[in-house]
Amino acid sequence: MISAGKKSTMELLREEVESLLRIDRLPHVWCPGCGIGITLNAFLRALIRAKIDPNKTVVVSGIGCTGRAAGYVNMDSFHTTHGRAIPFAVGIKFARPELNVVVFSGDGDLFAIGGNHFVNAARRNHDILVIAVNNFTYGMTGGQHGPTTPTGAYTTTTPYGNPDRPFNIPHLAISLGAPYVARWTTYHLMQLQNSIYTALHRKGFRVIEVISQCPTVYGRRNEMKSPLEMMEYFRKFSVRKDDATFDEMELTYNGRIVVGVFRDVQGIPTYEERYNDIIRRAQK
Amino acid sequence: MKPGYYFWSGDIAAAEGAIFAGCRFYAGYPITPSSEIAERMALRLPQVGGKFIEMEDEIGSIAAIIGASWTGEKVMTATSGPGISLMNENIGLAAMTEVPIVIVNAMRGAPSTGLPTLVGQGDLMQAKWGSHGSYEIISLYPDSVQETFDLMVDAFNYAEKYRVPVLFLIDGMLAHMYEKIYVPPEDAVERIERKRPTKPPGEQLIYEPDEDLIPPMPRIGEGYKIHASGLTHNEKGYPELTPQAQERLIRRLNDKIRKHAEEIWKVEEYRTDNADVIVVAMGSNARAVRTAVDEARKEGIKAGLLRPITIWPFPYKYIEKYAVDYIVAEINYGQIYHKVKEYASGNVELLPKMGGELHTPQEILHALRRYKK
Amino acid sequence: MPQKNAPPKKRGTVKIMEERCKGCWYCVNYCPTKVLVVSPRLNSKGYHPPELKEEPPDKVCIACHLCELFCPDFALVVEELK
Ligand SMILES: Cc1ncc(C[n+]2csc(CCOP(=O)(O)OP(=O)(O)O)c2C)c(N)n1
Ligand code: SF4
Ligand code: SF4
Ligand code: SF4
Ligand SMILES: [Mg+2]
Numbered sequence: 221m222i223s224a225g226k227k228s229t230m231e232l233l234r235e236e237v238e239s240l241l242r243i244d245r246l247p248h249v250w251c252p253g254c255g256i257g258i259t260l261n262a263f264l265r266a267l268i269r270a271k272i273d274p275n276k277t278v279v280v281s282g283i284g285c286t287g288r289a290a291g292y293v294n295m296d297s298f299h300t301t302h303g304r305a306i307p308f309a310v311g312i313k314f315a316r317p318e319l320n321v322v323v324f325s326g327d328g329d330l331f332a333i334g335g336n337h338f339v340n341a342a343r344r345n346h347d348i349l350v351i352a353v354n355n356f357t358y359g360m361t362g363g364q365h366g367p368t369t370p371t372g373a374y375t376t377t378t379p380y381g382n383p384d385r386p387f388n389i390p391h392l393a394i395s396l397g398a399p400y401v402a403r404w405t406t407y408h409l410m411q412l413q414n415s416i417y418t419a420l421h422r423k424g425f426r427v428i429e430v431i432s433q434c435p436t437v438y439g440r441r442n443e444m445k446s447p448l449e450m451m452e453y454f455r456k457f458s459v460r461k462d463d464a465t466f467d468e469m470e471l472t473y474n475g476r477i478v479v480g481v482f483r484d485v486q487g488i489p490t491y492e493e494r495y496n497d498i499i500r501r502a503q504k
Numbered sequence: 505m506k507p508g509y510y511f512w513s514g515d516i517a518a519a520e521g522a523i524f525a526g527c528r529f530y531a532g533y534p535i536t537p538s539s540e541i542a543e544r545m546a547l548r549l550p551q552v553g554g555k556f557i558e559m560e561d562e563i564g565s566i567a568a569i570i571g572a573s574w575t576g577e578k579v580m581t582a583t584s585g586p587g588i589s590l591m592n593e594n595i596g597l598a599a600m601t602e603v604p605i606v607i608v609n610a611m612r613g614a615p616s617t618g619l620p621t622l623v624g625q626g627d628l629m630q631a632k633w634g635s636h637g638s639y640e641i642i643s644l645y646p647d648s649v650q651e652t653f654d655l656m657v658d659a660f661n662y663a664e665k666y667r668v669p670v671l672f673l674i675d676g677m678l679a680h681m682y683e684k685i686y687v688p689p690e691d692a693v694e695r696i697e698r699k700r701p702t703k704p705p706g707e708q709l710i711y712e713p714d715e716d717l718i719p720p721m722p723r724i725g726e727g728y729k730i731h732a733s734g735l736t737h738n739e740k741g742y743p744e745l746t747p748q749a750q751e752r753l754i755r756r757l758n759d760k761i762r763k764h765a766e767e768i769w770k771v772e773e774y775r776t777d778n779a780d781v782i783v784v785a786m787g788s789n790a791r792a793v794r795t796a797v798d799e800a801r802k803e804g805i806k807a808g809l810l811r812p813i814t815i816w817p818f819p820y821k822y823i824e825k826y827a828v829d830y831i832v833a834e835i836n837y838g839q840i841y842h843k844v845k846e847y848a849s850g851n852v853e854l855l856p857k858m859g860g861e862l863h864t865p866q867e868i869l870h871a872l873r874r875y876k877k
Numbered sequence: 878m879p880q881k882n883a884p885p886k887k888r889g890t891v892k893i894m895e896e897r898c899k900g901c902w903y904c905v906n907y908c909p910t911k912v913l914v915v916s917p918r919l920n921s922k923g924y925h926p927p928e929l930k931e932e933p934p935d936k937v938c939i940a941c942h943l944c945e946l947f948c949p950d951f952a953l954v955v956e957e958l959k
Contacts (some may be wrong), residue, residue, distance in 0.1 A: 242731070278724050278725075290733070297731050298574070299734065310568060310571065315555060319575075337567075337604055495557075502551045503550070
């Protein structure tokens with residue numbers, strides 16, 4: 221019964237996760253049960269499994285609870301300004317296409333204040349992986365409504381329920397031509413990890429939406445008082461449907477969450493590849 | 505560019521000067537009167553193996569060049585007042601995280617959309633104070649197409665040496681004015697590169713300054729596991745949200761410029777010896793002043809011109825140096841006037857114009873005649 | 878066909894970094910064999926970390942690593958016993 225022999229793959233993975241964290245900064249700032257940590261764990265494991273050199277990987281975050289992720293990864297990492305993670309990452313990727321560039325940020329950061337950058341970077345098909353943690357709210361500033369808050373949800377700025385319609389993120393990303401688009405919740409531990417793993421092997425503007433719990437400022441105002449209740453919501457209400465229609469992808473208040481890999485196409489030239497042609501033409 | 509003579513506008517000279525200085529990455533969004541800089545960069549950068557990208561807005565543009573700078577490239581963007589207003593938050597980010605970037609501002613009549621095609625000098629204070637907080641930047645402002653080209657090398661050298669944003673000011677007049685200019689041979693100038701880490705990854709703290717208060721700068725992808733954050737941070741680059749960390753960091757960010765101010769100052773002193781009255785003027789507006797000073801001297805008025813080329817940090821010692829009366833001729837309703845007033849011992853008069861046109865030599869001369877002894 | 882009550886083949890144990898734990902209890906709730914329980918101890922931040930409470934032969938850690946994936950705080954390390 222004594223663990224002596226060779227370590228298993230899973231044990232080695234756990235060791236490497238530890239080495240990819242700035243452990244001198246743990247425990248992290250996130251609240252009990254916050255889904256950001258689960259998502260970060262899945263990302264690190266996917267990165268290790270994909271055998272991508274962490275020294276050639278850059279993590280860029282904006283501002284928000286999710287934005288703090290950059291501060292915990294033991295890699296080149298940038299905690300930028302609110303909404304600007306994508307263009308910051310675009311600068312890095314365009315200057316050094318050999319780097320593996322990952323944006324890890326929140327729904328408000330990426331789709332409200334940073335929405336214009338998301339839309340245009342997707343359109344140009346920059347070779348960047350975007351992990352979008354959607355917790356339906358602005359966690360960092362105390363739980364105001366944001367561009368992904370479901371209609372009817374209660375937040376500090378929608379005290380009578382949210383009159384807005386939320387973004388349908390996969391629909392948005394697909395309409396912009398993003399070659400890899402998936403959605404998971406933090407309950408989908410392995411599917412999320414595998415999806416990030418796949419996306420790391422793809423090229424172009426890849427978007428993975430992670431429905432994540434913010435028990436502290438969202439859950440408790442919306443009938444899910446504890447982290448566990450939020451996780452149970454994800455467990456009970458998620459359905460996998462890779463061929464979901466755009467309408468089915470829409471999220472409703474405490475309703476069904478359609479998850480899956482909605483788009484995975486290869487061979488679309490990236491901005492960086494197309495610019496290589498420009499350099500060739502200019503130097504003729 | 506091959507060494508030799510060219511007939512260029514200020515915008516073209518800014519672009520070519522940047523390439524000459526080693527700039528290989530440009531991100532921008534068009535705006536009059538700076539758009540020709542973007543157009544020139546789009547044409548020329550890929551020829552020299554560089555990268556040009558037209559972004560969705562100015563906020564994206566500055567974010568992209570800050571990111572690219574971390575890969576080791578010399579980077580630039582160019583815009584005009586409205587674009588600077590949008591960039592200001594990230595100018596603060598670059599100052600806080602000490603990223604070398606050069607931003608050209610072709611100043612036009614302002615505020616708001618103002619006079620898009622016409623000259624203004626209303627962004628002089630914005631250059632220094634545009635973002636929130638106490639920080640220092642460097643700002644340069646040439647007065648001719650030739651100086652625009654030459655000064656670009658200094659702009660990049662300062663950005664790299666001090667790890668700071670450099671706001672390179674030109675104005676609507678200079679941007680579109682064509683002049684004959686000389687491009688020197690490649691090796692005729694000194695190009696400064698940012699300080700590189702001397703210790704291997706693991707031992708180098710990312711924000712540990714040397715004696716000159718400037719930390720060496722690793723590049724992405726070298727294994728240094730950089731962490732840079734706009735949050736108040738310690739020498740590891742980790743957020744440290746305490747008054748003590750704030751005190752240390754903000755003092756250093758400012759002092760690294762203030763303590764080197766005299767190395768950064770460039771000032772033209774034209775016929776200022778034995779002067780009774782000195783006109784302070786900048787950029788293309790100084791050109792008429794030079795003519796007016798010559799005329800005034802002919803009339804027996806001991807006039808001179810003091811032209812700050814370095815606008816920030818403000819070269820105050822040059823103001824203090826002369827026990828004279830000053831006239832500040834600027835295309836705004838009084839900005840640098842207040843700085844001159846702060847340091848002058850004599851009388852200081854403001855000769856403002858709201859924008860759209862420069863002072864004429866006659867207007868300056870008229871003002872100078874009041875100082876005839 | 879494995880026998881219904883045969884002891885599980887794979888066995889493990891869990892190293893708990895109590896100071897990292899924030900007491901969300903995902904691990905406790907989703908452990909398939911329910912061998913993680915809320916401990917009465919408090920860590921320095923005031924959270925109750927989990928503890929391993931096996932009741933062999935069948936209520937044991939089967940080294941499925943699920944708790945490790947669920948833990949938002951990187952507080953758990955599953956070690957496989959060979
Ligand atoms: C320019 C600017 N406006 C507003 C803020 C305040 N702010 C910080 S984080 C945030 C929202 C973050 O929401 P999200 O991106 O969803 O991240 P979360 O905290 O939910 O993970 C806001 C509004 C800011 N930092 N900068
Ligand atoms: S406020 Fe919400 S999103 Fe932010 S750390 Fe807490 S639980 Fe997570
Ligand atoms: S590894 Fe599996 S069985 Fe063991 S404690 Fe964790 S969840 Fe339970
Ligand atoms: S999942 Fe992690 S943080 Fe939550 S109770 Fe278990 S050990 Fe603690
Ligand atoms: Mg959010």
